[in-house]
Amino acid sequence: MPGKRKRVVLTIKDKLDIIEKLAVGNSSKELALIYGIGESTVRDIGKSKEKIITYASGLNSTSGLSRRKSMKPATYEELDRAMLEWFNQQRAKGTRVSGPSCLKQAQFFFYALGIEGDFNASSGWLSRFKQRHGIRGIAIPGDRPSGDEAAASRFCSGFQELLERENLRPEQVYNADEAGLFWRRLPSKALRGEGEPGGPAPEGPKDRITVMCCANATGFHKLKLCVVGRAKKPPAFAQAAASNLLVSYFSQKGAWMERAIFKQWFDESFVPQVREHLRSLGLPEKAVLLLDNAPAHPNENVLKSDDGNIFVKYLPPDGAASIQPMDQGVVATMKRHYRSGLVQKHVDEGGDLRAFWEKLTVLDAIYEASRAWNTVTPVTISRAWKNFFPENAGFDFEEGGVSAVHLATIFKRAEGCGDVDVDDVERWFDVDRAEPGYEVLTDSEIIRRAQGWGDDSSGNEEEGEPGLVPERPISHAAALEWTESLLNYLEQQCDTLLSDKLLVRRLRTTIRKKQKTPR
Template identity: 40%
Template sequence: MSSIAIKFGIGKSTVSDIVKSKAKLEEFQTEIDDGDCTKKPRVVRKSDFPELDRAVYLWFVHQRCKGTPISGPLLSAKALQLYPRLYPDNPADFKAGTGWLRRFKDRHGVRCLSLQGESLSAAMMDVEPFREKFLKLVEEQGLTRHQMFNCDESGLYWKLMPNKTLVTSREKEAKAFKKPKDRVTIMACANASGSIKLPLLFIHKALNPRCFKHIDKNDLPVHYYAQKSSWMDSYIFKEWFLNRFVPLCRNALREKGLPERALLVLDNSPAHPDIVSNIYRWIDNMSLLATQHYIRYPTHGSGCS
């Protein structure tokens, strides 16, 4: 041990502790290799309640495999629920406080992430039937990627400030202003190849904002519309579809020397009227097929501690 201590510049007692902890260190390394533990080197500290620790972690992994959002308080609540079942003889020895939660997350490499997107909310049983129907439709109509379009709306909180900031060493906290709720709706539309991108559709509350005085809204780089709640509605979508999408799409395909035939894929929003749902029509001498996909995306939220 003396030669090892000299070689690595550590004390003999440290070498002795490492040798005594060989089994624990090997177990810890196995957990890292399996991807079930943090990769950051740290002091190995076993749980005082190993059966509970394993049970809570197995439950946590199972819930995350289903995409269920899990917060810190929810982990603590689950631990309190499982404890009396695993340790019926010691019902009052476990609190599942912030210290336990911090050590649990350290042992298993659990961290907090913001939820992104809505992919887990989709009705996945609808994906394959729609895919087969879509591919059959494309083959029947002889469409290329240049002729397949998709559009989708999104809310933009244009006054919202970042929720994090850099501070000086003297600042103990970072106070914030009230979050503004000013919102507009934008909708993007492009073809599958990315060669045709229509101007953004922009929906504001005001029909004639003061800042647009003496400005022709037709000269704006967006298609400007107004709605009292700045939401998309069927009237706006129909007007955009017939008077914006159809002529722009037709001209773009004509410039590329492609047949004036296009496919527009929509979601099943109530704002998308039936006039463009599952139809095959001639509009201004242009063959247009519009189809909706019914893969639902409900609202979502996030939070953890």
């Protein structure tokens, strides 16, 4: 008679591994033998897939996954949520959190949340909090301040060892970083009425989107720009094949990057695009993505391809900004190209600057941001990797030929912009340099969110807010009539390019086919 099976308690990492193996076709019976558990346990893990992945995404280190065996909640769940939100924001800013400051903040949140009970902000509580969320490196008084160059240097050395161990070339090494973009912002002195002391009104939430740039260390593979906006995904985006989309677009009420969106981008955009690029070069489909410690980034153990060959490595909390490639002028250059592109678009179209800016839509901004990202050169990107690949250093960083002097001259010609000068344009270029791509909460907002109130930034757009494209349907007959009028106009213009006329003729043919095809 066989002996009783020894009870095995799996770690969160074991459960994630089982979920991955189930996804690629391993049977419950096979996995039960490998892990020494019952088949019913394997099936239960498969049924709890979403819950386990969500929990693992919130842990702050891989070691936490390897040690933690249960998803048992904290005694004071509201306090735990508030402290984790606060800690993640401090870490994302590069602020080192000492044990005493962490305990002091916990005590503040406990009373501010109005929790009933007897809470002791002790080292024991701190230890359990760290263990629960896989947190390492809460500093003690006397440690060196944030921006630790030694930590950054150690990471770069260790990363080189990783590349050698995994046999990865610069072509297989990527970095991604998100940032806020004030897409409708003008220079502060632009469009002022006579005698008015200030420029345009400050932007509200609707005038901001999040953009995320991602490229490899050679600069020759730039992934499609990732955009998070408030508006729902337009039908045109939903119906097109993923490979044909202009950008990777996601909607979120506050236009913030969040963990669920980032994981979806990683699985559905990053991994497929990287695989396709490496296949085209005849390289192994293996790559690493470097990320900073933003609260919107899930745990690295849930950010990897099914075969584990495309994975994530996190930069050190201390000194990340000094070595993260996209922070070394790449995102800033994209924004300069975006703003200069809008000005050039106004010049090309002619007319009144105020009317042009008032008609600007978020869809226009997405197209222009995509064009701006495509304009960033491989040289600019490769130089930004000089901390990891010194041979990429080359010459000093350039701003991609975007001239503040030239733009200031254009502005001065526009009505209401006579006071715009070079300094004003330079400030305009940097207006959202420090704007993060994730939501930063005050202590009061953290408290409200921990209590389940005021989480207005999650989900899709507000009811009544327009999408990216008009919802009023346009008939094939109307589209054909407008196309015919446009073609007649182009034929009458002596300076019309043949390529433009051929393009409109192709559109006319497409519309005619759709008109004849019954739905």
